[in-house]
Amino acid sequence: MSSAIAKVFGFLLLVLGTFLWIGQAVTALTGGEKAAAGAGAVEITPEGGETIFWGRGRCFTCHSMGDRGSAVRGPNQGVFGDKFPLPIGARAAERAKERSQKTGQAYTATDYLVESLAEPGAYVVEGYKNEMAIVYAPPIALSVKEVKAVISYLQSQGGELDLEALEKPSEVAKKFFAKMAAAQAAGGGDPSAGEQVYADNCASCHAIRGKGGKTGPELSAIAAKGVRFIEESILRPAKSITPGFETYSVIEKDGRKTVGLKTRDGATEVEITKATGEKVTIAKADIKEIEQDKDASVMPDNLNEAMTVKDLQDVLAYMMLQKSQ
Ligand code: HEC
Ligand code: HEC
Numbered sequence: 001m002s003s004a005i006a007k008v009f010g011f012l013l014l015v016l017g018t019f020l021w022i023g024q025a026v027t028a029l030t031g032g033e034k035a036a037a038g039a040g041a042v043e044i045t046p047e048g049g050e051t052i053f054w055g056r057g058r059c060f061t062c063h064s065m066g067d068r069g070s071a072v073r074g075p076n077q078g079v080f081g082d083k084f085p086l087p088i089g090a091r092a093a094e095r096a097k098e099r100s101q102k103t104g105q106a107y108t109a110t111d112y113l114v115e116s117l118a119e120p121g122a123y124v125v126e127g128y129k130n131e132m133a134i135v136y137a138p139p140i141a142l143s144v145k146e147v148k149a150v151i152s153y154l155q156s157q158g159g160e161l162d163l164e165a166l167e168k169p170s171e172v173a174k175k176f177f178a179k180m181a182a183a184q185a186a187g188g189g190d191p192s193a194g195e196q197v198y199a200d201n202c203a204s205c206h207a208i209r210g211k212g213g214k215t216g217p218e219l220s221a222i223a224a225k226g227v228r229f230i231e232e233s234i235l236r237p238a239k240s241i242t243p244g245f246e247t248y249s250v251i252e253k254d255g256r257k258t259v260g261l262k263t264r265d266g267a268t269e270v271e272i273t274k275a276t277g278e279k280v281t282i283a284k285a286d287i288k289e290i291e292q293d294k295d296a297s298v299m300p301d302n303l304n305e306a307m308t309v310k311d312l313q314d315v316l317a318y319m320m321l322q323k324s325q
Contacts, residue, residue, distance in 0.1 A: 189312075231312075
């Protein structure tokens with residue numbers, strides 16, 4: 001009898017142990033523990049940045065630093081052979097001159113480094129492809145603070161270590177940091193990818209700075225309404241219909257039904273713009289019934305079906321960049 005109890009007890013211990021072990025293994029697999037230890041711990045110093053460059057930031061998977069590391073997919077960030085006579089700190093100052101000329105804005109070396117991380121496609125180093133990672137979007141998802149730390153590390157490679165420029169960024173750098181912060185506020189989406197999602201799913205109805213469709217409201221300053229509001233507008237458009245964009249349903253005497261925005265209300269006729277953008281003019285004399293449908297938006301409520309979770313995050317990040325200037 002007592003041996004049976006011991007067996008059951010032993011079995012329970014084994015089950016408990018297995019659970020604990022699985023929990024541990026899953027945490028390790030998802031990088032949970034590493035992330036917890038890394039988050040917030042970073043300091044904006046070259047040492048802090050070095051840890052990120054060779055760790056969480058994954059920079060070392062594409063970049064070497066002089067003869068440290070072996071990656072060649074991106075430019076070496078140190079001095080290496082004839083191809084890399086200047087380390088990145090000093091090289092950035094050279095590139096900044098090129099960027100100032102090209103853009104007409106005064107770039108500092110730090111501005112160039114910030115741009116390299118915020119918008120890698122803006123300047124593609126000769127001989128390389130535009131395949132630098134978006135390091136502030138998943139899966140790397142560095143915070144703005146971590147990006148600043150890594151930049152201080154790059155500055156310290158033969159350049160001027162200028163922490164002041166990271167603490168009080170120039171006008172040029174400020175915009176880039178704002179872009180990264182917006183991406184993070186939107187759950188870490190990538191606004192550059194979001195611009196494409198927007199072009200494919202939204203631009204036919206919405207305009208940004210004068211470009212795009214006119215069926216829906218202009219979105220040039222939509223960031224001000226906040227990411228939650230924007231997300232809800234996409235997932236459940238009818239929940240809060242933008243004033244002036246109410247849905248009307250018209251039934252004519254012959255039974256025909258037209259649904260859309262009332263874009264004109266004249267003395268003798270109304271104009272209804274359908275979700276397709278098609279405009280239908282209906283004589284008031286032919287109308288049997290016209291009413292506002294409070295439960296439906298002209299904006300389709302199934303847009304997210306065609307989008308992945310990443311697409312949604314990306315388009316939200318792009319929306320959060322739309323601030324009137
Ligand atoms: C998937 C590979 C990849 C990863 C990961 C990556 N980079 Fe890059 N990086 C590149 C490539 C390719 C280029 C060259 C093309 C370009 O200029 O965009 C580049 C360019 C750069 C430049 C401009 C270099 C110059 O000579 O002007 C800097 C600075 C830079 N990366 C820093 C970083 C940092 C810091 C990280 C980590 C936080 C990182 N990169 C992660 C591939 C990568
Ligand atoms: C078929 C046309 C159509 C498409 C496609 C469409 N929208 Fe809309 N959208 C509208 C209309 C009409 C409204 C106003 C009615 C409402 O609030 O539901 C609107 C409202 C919005 C609003 C609220 C604006 C405000 O100022 O209150 C946001 C944000 C928005 N849309 C974003 C998007 C995004 C992002 C996409 C693509 C993923 C998209 N829309 C696709 C027609 C469209």
